[in-house]
Amino acid sequence: MRTLRDLKEELSRFGADNDAVETARGKRMLNITPETGELLALLVHATGARQVVEVGTSNGYSTLWLAEAVIAVGGHVITLEHAEDKAVLAAANFVRAGLRAHITQVLGDAGAWLETADDGSVDLLFLDADRGAYARWWPQLRRVLKRGTGLLVVDNATSHATEMADFMQAVRADISFRCSELPVGNGQFMAVRVAD
Numbered sequence: 048m049r050t051l052r053d054l055k056e057e058l059s060r061f062g063a064d065n066d067a068v069e070t071a072r073g074k075r076m077l078n079i080t081p082e083t084g085e086l087l088a089l090l091v092h093a094t095g096a097r098q099v100v101e102v103g104t105s106n107g108y109s110t111l112w113l114a115e116a117v118i119a120v121g122g123h124v125i126t127l128e129h130a131e132d133k134a135v136l137a138a139a140n141f142v143r144a145g146l147r148a149h150i151t152q153v154l155g156d157a158g159a160w161l162e163t164a165d166d167g168s169v170d171l172l173f174l175d176a177d178r179g180a181y182a183r184w185w186p187q188l189r190r191v192l193k194r195g196t197g198l199l200v201v202d203n204a205t206s207h208a209t210e211m212a213d214f215m216q217a218v219r220a221d222i223s224f225r226c227s228e229l230p231v232g233n234g235q236f237m238a239v240r241v242a243d
Contacts, residue, residue, distance in 0.1 A: 051115060054144055055084070058108040073130060076105050079175060079202055083232035084112035087173060087200065094198055096170035097122035100191070102157045103176030104128035107137030113173065114146040122170075124150045127157045129176075161187035167194050175202040181214035189221065189240070197240040199224075205234025 062076035069075050079087075091099060091113060097120055099113050104126040113124045128134045134154045141147045153160055157176060161184060169191045174181060181188075181201070192199060199218070204211060205228070218238045219226050226238040 051111065051144055051146075054140070055081075055108065055111055058106055058111070058140060062106060062108060076108070076133075077103075077175075078105060078108040079112075080232035083202060083235065084109060086229070086231050086235065088112050088116040090198065090200065091116035091122070091171060092119060094171060094196065095120045096198065098169050098193075099124045099171045099173070100164075100169050101126040101173045101175070103174065104137045104152065105133050105175075107140040109173065109175060110137065110150060111140070111144050111146060113171075114141070114144075114149045118146075118149060122149075125153060126150060127153045127155070127160055127176075129154070129156060158184050158187065161191060164191045166190055167192065167197070169193060169197060171198045171200065173200045173202070178203065178207055178210040178214070181211060182217055185214060185217050189223075192240045194240055194243050199236075199238040199240075201236040203233045204228050204236035205230065208234070211236065 059081055062078035066075045099117055099122060101110055101113060104110055110124060110126045117124055131154060134152055138152060141150050170193055172192060215236055218224055223240055223242040224238040225241050229235045
């Protein structure tokens with residue numbers, strides 16, 4: 048019988064193999080590293096994050112790390128993806144993992160979804176999508192994060208630092224947030240909302 052660990056290893060290999068030959072960005076999986084998955088799971092456990100939002104589902108690899116972790120705290124993951132083919136692939140992987148009940152998939156524009164989300168409703172928000180949109184999304188990202196404890200985690204802070212420079216500068220300039228970068232995977236930019 049295959050375990051969730053086996054499935055995550057399979058998806059990690061699939062993503063790496065796919066991305067080694069696929070040149071079209073929209074067809075690449077661009078998955079997080081296993082170390083980043085471990086960090087995300089640890090953060091869910093450490094913070095007790097019950098409402099987790101992921102922007103950038105891809106094939107669902109990172110979502111599985113988050114969903115497995117939220118079970119322990121009675122939480123739920125909402126994952127947003129704009130590419131229908133990736134959302135279909137992810138949905139099948141969620142069923143295979145037996146975690147479908149802990150995940151809500153949203154197909155469409157993340158910016159539009161963020162505009163409709165309730166103020167202070169998100170405990171942990173993981174960004175791994177269109178880095179060029181992050182700065183534009185910042186007012187909504189800020190608004191939806193829970194006051195006092197809301198945690199933002201952004202992948203590719205080291206590998207794509209130039210693309211994310213304006214966004215990271217905007218977050219660092221906000222006196223309501225404390226920020227740090229961790230050299231895990233492709234670099235993780237983290238910000239916690241400590242005040243209003």
